Amino acid sequence: MRIGELAKATGVDVETIRYYEKTGLLDAPARRGNGYRVYARAHLERLSFIRHCRALDLPLADVRRLLCLVGLPRTCCAEIDQLIDVQLARVRARLLSMRALERQLVALRGQCQAPRTASRCGILHELVAAAQGEACVCHRAACEEQP
Amino acid sequence: MRIGELAKATGVDVETIRYYEKTGLLDAPARRGNGYRVYARAHLERLSFIRHCRALDLPLADVRRLLCLVGLPRTCCAEIDQLIDVQLARVRARLLSMRALERQLVALRGQCQAPRTASRCGILHELVAAAQGEACVCHRAACEEQP
DNA sequence: CTTGACCCCGTAGCCGCTCCAGGGATTCTA
DNA sequence: TAGAATCCCTGGAGCGGCTACGGGGTCAAG
Known part of the structure; x- marks a missing residue:
């Protein structure tokens, strides 16, 4: 073929x-x-x-x-098992961070419902505020989730 | 600085x-x-x-x-909102695929509990079987989840 | 005999860094 | 005051896992 x-x-x-x-x-x-x-x-x-x-x-x-x-059928398969375990751990770690990310983005998205000018956009405000060291909804939300 | x-x-x-x-x-x-x-x-x-x-x-x-x-405070912020929406969609898509992946890996991992030789390793067996077109636990698990 | 689908090769580009070699500047310690 | 450790500079290569591109050859149908 x-x-x-x-x-x-x-x-x-x-x-x-x-x-x-x-x-x-x-x-x-x-x-x-x-x-x-x-x-x-x-x-x-x-x-x-x-x-x-x-x-x-x-x-x-x-x-x-x-x-x-x-191609090496006599080898011990512990290595195979471990390989899958490691991958599972990787996937779970990413799953956790994706979940956190989702929460953060939802919180951020909630800051701006209707179209305004950029200077009044709640999202942009949040991002700028965060850059100036203030607590942002993303992290606030993350903290409140685990009291 | x-x-x-x-x-x-x-x-x-x-x-x-x-x-x-x-x-x-x-x-x-x-x-x-x-x-x-x-x-x-x-x-x-x-x-x-x-x-x-x-x-x-x-x-x-x-x-x-x-x-x-x-730097353009008078622009309409719809673009900003959309940007976050798109990112949220990306994250949610990845979340879905990570969840599916986790299920598949767990199912696969369950195929080999104790160390044996590679030729008797349930995990390797599954992967090889899948490559030969047989239904594998990964996909079987995925199908059963959505009946 | 042309059109279009297929195939070949080698190279460059994507993202977002990260690391390296091979130097110079500065600062701390003995 | 010498030497070591730490900082800084530049340009370029490397990572993973493809994907795209340019410039060609091959082959079957109409």
Whole structure:
């Protein structure tokens, strides 16, 4: 199968496939006489694996390591478990900060309901006030949430 | 005040301050005879403003625009409001995908409790199975959540 | 025989920093 | 007063994970 077909089959962009090849994540496939890449079933599976890992937002370095471990079936899988644990921790940390961010933005957004001039915009006022060291709704809101 | 002092006062890294100057976000300050940058109160406030916006994860382009609008007090603030709305939407979208991600990772993690060999690791099994088109716990979990 | 879809390659750009090398200035300590 | 530690300067490269672009070759349909 050609690169475009592989792209369609896996949902991975053509450019991304070439990028994965260049960075050694995906084996370089055979070539036809005209230079076109020809992929086999193994490539399809490997690329799907990569895509699935990426859907879990695992960094490419981790994906690389996982691919390596697939080829070393006797290794202890503690490393795999830990890899997922670390990713879970990352995701949870981001989840926390996203939640805080949402609260802050909602509070900020509440400062300006109707269109006015910039100089009377509650949002801009808040941001400027915060820059001058005054307590801003974003942080006030954050503090009040955890009394 | 020198760059290091400004950095301490605002919590922004020295390198980042220079980067902001280079990209035109922060005005180039005066220099002492030895070439050292000398910052005034205005710089401190502007940098604090930037930092606060960045804490809300606003992209630098938005920060730039906000800084511009601070200097145009007669403009209608609808643009400001919209800017925050867009950011809120971005954050909420990411929040959703982080939540989904967390669920998927938890489901995946549950596949391997005790250390075994890689070939018997439930996690690796799942990932490989997913790559071969079989339903994986991650997606199964995601589907069951929304019946 | 042209049109359009596909493919090739190499390089540059995106964001928001962060780090480095290779220097000079200043300040603290012995 | 020497030397060490800390600060500051510049320009440029590197990070992750793509994405876009320019300038070309290939191939099948109409």
